[in-house]
Amino acid sequence: MTMAEKFTANEEWAIRALMKECEYTREEAIIRMKSGMA
Numbered sequence: 001m002t003m004a005e006k007f008t009a010n011e012e013w014a015i016r017a018l019m020k021e022c023e024y025t026r027e028e029a030i031i032r033m034k035s036g037m038a
Contacts (some may be wrong), residue, residue, distance in 0.1 A: 007015065011033060018029035 001003060015026065015029040017028050018024050018032055024030075024032065
């Protein structure tokens with residue numbers, strides 16, 4: 001997975017929500033979103 005990977009608007013929103021609510025880094029938020037926990 002690279003930082004150039006593109007996300008849909010919904011995925012981007014989920015990543016940002018995880019980062020805000022849980023103080024995740026972007027990488028942590030992406031991992032959690034992809035693992036179905038978001």
